[in-house]
Amino acid sequence: MTETPDTRFADPELIKTGDGSFSIFLPQLNETYHSRHGALHESKYVYIDHGLADYWQQLLAKGETKKEVNVLEIGFGTGLNAWLAARWAMANDVNVVYTTLEPYPLPVEMVAKLQSGFEDPAIFNQLHHVNWDEWHEISPLFSLRKVAQRLEDWAANDKLEAQYDVIFYDAFGPSKQPEVWSAANVLTCANLLALGGVLTTYCAQGQFRRDLRAAELTLVKLPGPPHKNEITQGWKI
Ligand SMILES: C[S@@+](CC[C@H](N)C(=O)[O-])C[C@H]1O[C@@H](n2cnc3c(N)ncnc32)[C@H](O)[C@@H]1O
Numbered sequence: 001m002t003e004t005p006d007t008r009f010a011d012p013e014l015i016k017t018g019d020g021s022f023s024i025f026l027p028q029l030n031e032t033y034h035s036r037h038g039a040l041h042e043s044k045y046v047y048i049d050h051g052l053a054d055y056w057q058q059l060l061a062k063g064e065t066k067k068e069v070n071v072l073e074i075g076f077g078t079g080l081n082a083w084l085a086a087r088w089a090m091a092n093d094v095n096v097v098y099t100t101l102e103p104y105p106l107p108v109e110m111v112a113k114l115q116s117g118f119e120d121p122a123i124f125n126q127l128h129h130v131n132w133d134e135w136h137e138i139s140p141l142f143s144l145r146k147v148a149q150r151l152e153d154w155a156a157n158d159k160l161e162a163q164y165d166v167i168f169y170d171a172f173g174p175s176k177q178p179e180v181w182s183a184a185n186v187l188t189c190a191n192l193l194a195l196g197g198v199l200t201t202y203c204a205q206g207q208f209r210r211d212l213r214a215a216e217l218t219l220v221k222l223p224g225p226p227h228k229n230e231i232t233q234g235w236k237i
Helices: 039-061 080-092 108-115 121-129 151-157 183-192 206-214
Strands: 013-016 022-026 068-074 095-101 135-139 142-147 164-169 193-201 218-223 230-235
Touching: 013 108, 022 108, 039 068, 039 080, 039 164, 039 193, 039 230, 068 080, 068 183, 080 095, 080 121, 080 135, 080 142, 108 121, 121 135, 151 183, 164 183, 183 193, 183 206, 206 218, 206 230
Parallel strands: 068 095, 068 164, 095 142, 164 193
Antiparallel strands: 013 022, 135 142, 193 230, 218 230
């Protein structure tokens, strides 16, 4: 029996956001992949500055170092976070090993439209066109594995360990896709974080924050990017 396609993710539309970068709007879900005020700025601020960079800084502050940083992303989407992480790896000379989950990949025509907005389309195209469920060395300091599954299914089927240093929790908003923000998913992510690791997200919802605390992560509230009050980190300490 074939599965009925999920129409919520149908008919994606390309949009230009406030900082000139591109994103996607899903009409059925009435939701965008990034802030309309600036996709590039939001992703860099939430996931790079307050994800990878904060994690690396606290490691250095403790006088520790690591051979590689393991990242898990919930929602590959346009690949913007992955592309920024690949650039951060190069700029900081840190090896990043990146697993990303995406059950509803964008159509190839949409990827072709998006690529013109990227300063480095070669890396962007590689991220999108490599095979799923295999590891790929995208550059000497950036390895990628794309998993075509929902977080809840992957967590139920895979043998998972507390191996991720940084988790980018970048699902659609809790009002649009509440199932992804379930307490069970939050607990899964908390269990997947290595000691000293951080989960970072644009989401500042009260219930989500209570679930992070219940999963024994230490909550940090940070000022948001333009037009957003706060974002959230959860540290495993
Ligand atoms: C806000 S967008 C992600 C944006 C993306 N990180 C980027 O840089 O473009 C949310 C993504 O989560 C994916 N998604 C939806 N349900 C999911 C689930 N149950 N588990 C993991 N990802 C999911 C969507 O298909 C979508 O690509």
